[in-house]
Amino acid sequence: MKYVSLDSDEKILSFISSLNQSSPIAVDLEGEFNLHIYGEHLCLIQIFDGKDFYIIDPRSKAVSEKAIVAFFTSDIQKVWFDVQSDNSLIFKVYGITINNVFDVRALAKALGFMGNLISLEEEFLKLNKDSVDKKKLQQTNWLKRPLTDEQIEYALSDVEYLLELKRVLLIAVEEKGVNKEAEFLLHSACKKPKLTPPWSKLCSPRELNKEQRNALKEYFIARDVVAKRFNVPAYMVLDKHKIVELAKKCPRSLDEVYSIVGPISPRFKSYLNDSLKKAFERAYLR
Numbered sequence: 001m002k003y004v005s006l007d008s009d010e011k012i013l014s015f016i017s018s019l020n021q022s023s024p025i026a027v028d029l030e031g032e033f034n035l036h037i038y039g040e041h042l043c044l045i046q047i048f049d050g051k052d053f054y055i056i057d058p059r060s061k062a063v064s065e066k067a068i069v070a071f072f073t074s075d076i077q078k079v080w081f082d083v084q085s086d087n088s089l090i091f092k093v094y095g096i097t098i099n100n101v102f103d104v105r106a107l108a109k110a111l112g113f114m115g116n117l118i119s120l121e122e123e124f125l126k127l128n129k130d131s132v133d134k135k136k137l138q139q140t141n142w143l144k145r146p147l148t149d150e151q152i153e154y155a156l157s158d159v160e161y162l163l164e165l166k167r168v169l170l171i172a173v174e175e176k177g178v179n180k181e182a183e184f185l186l187h188s189a190c191k192k193p194k195l196t197p198p199w200s201k202l203c204s205p206r207e208l209n210k211e212q213r214n215a216l217k218e219y220f221i222a223r224d225v226v227a228k229r230f231n232v233p234a235y236m237v238l239d240k241h242k243i244v245e246l247a248k249k250c251p252r253s254l255d256e257v258y259s260i261v262g263p264i265s266p267r268f269k270s271y272l273n274d275s276l277k278k279a280f281e282r283a284y285l286r
Helices: 007-017 065-071 083-096 104-110 116-125 149-157 161-177 179-189 210-230 240-249 256-261 271-284
Strands: 026-034 039-046 052-056 076-082 101-103
Touching: 007 065, 007 256, 026 161, 039 065, 039 083, 039 149, 052 149, 065 083, 076 104, 076 116, 076 161, 076 240, 083 271, 101 104, 101 179, 104 116, 104 179, 116 161, 161 179, 210 271, 240 256
Parallel strands: 026 076, 076 101
Antiparallel strands: 026 039, 039 052
16 A cells, blocks of 8 residues: 655644644554553554555654644544544553544444444445455564554555545434434543553452452562563563462462462563562562
8 A cells, every 4th residue: 555654743743734624534553562562652653534545653763752742632533443442542651632533433333333343344335355464463563663564554454444434334323313322422432541550450350359459459560560671561471360360369478479470481580589579568468
C-alpha cells in the first residue's frame, strides 16, 4: 500500500491544519504491551482520510510528544474500532484522552454484533481479507525499525474500511431502530479511562481476602521492579500464575516463598530473591 509518512513535527502539524473539520478520518494504533520489553509503549499511528493513507512513527527522534498530543487532542473526528484499550494506552503514556472519537464497535454492539474487525467487515461489507497473516502479526515486535512492508500493510488494513463501516452501520442502526442504544454505547466508549491497579487484573478480587490482596500487590511490585531493571516483559521474570499462587497460599517463610516460585532464571535470580524478600516482609511482617 502507498502511504505518506508524517515523519516530523512540522509534517504532523501541517497535516492537522489541512484536515477538513467536517470530514472524519480513520485512525488506529499499534503498541507494545509488555510482550517484548518492559512496559507499554505507543509504536505506530495509522490514518486514512478516505483517499490517502498516512503513518506517524512515535519512535522517530524527529517526532516529539508535543506533536503526538496535538494530533490526539485535535478536533477532527477520529473513526476507530474498539478505542477503549488504545485510549487507555494514550492516557498512560501521555496523560491525555483521545478527543472526538467515533467508535464503530459501539454501533456494531448496538446491532448485536460482538465480533472483531475482520468479521465485522465480512458481515457488513462482504469483504474477505486474506492477504495479510493477522494472527502472526498480532504478536509482531512493533518496536523494531525499520518496519517491514508486511507490518505496514497489516497496520493500514485496520483503517482502510473504517469510514465505510461507519456509513453502513449508521444506516443499519437507523433501520433497526437502535439509535438510543448506539448513542449510549458511543458515549461510553469515549469516556476517560478508569485505570485500575495492574495487580488487580491477575485474578478476581472475590478469590482473595484482604491479606491475600495485599500480598498480591507486594509480589506483583517485586516482579515489576526486576522486570523494569532488566527492561524485559514481566512474565520473563516470574509467571503471573505464580504471583497469584503466592498470594493465595500466604507462605510464612522465605523458604515457602521459594518453594512456590520454583526455579528462577540465573539472569534475574539475585535481584528477584532480594525483591521477593522485601515483598514478603511488607506483606506479612509489618
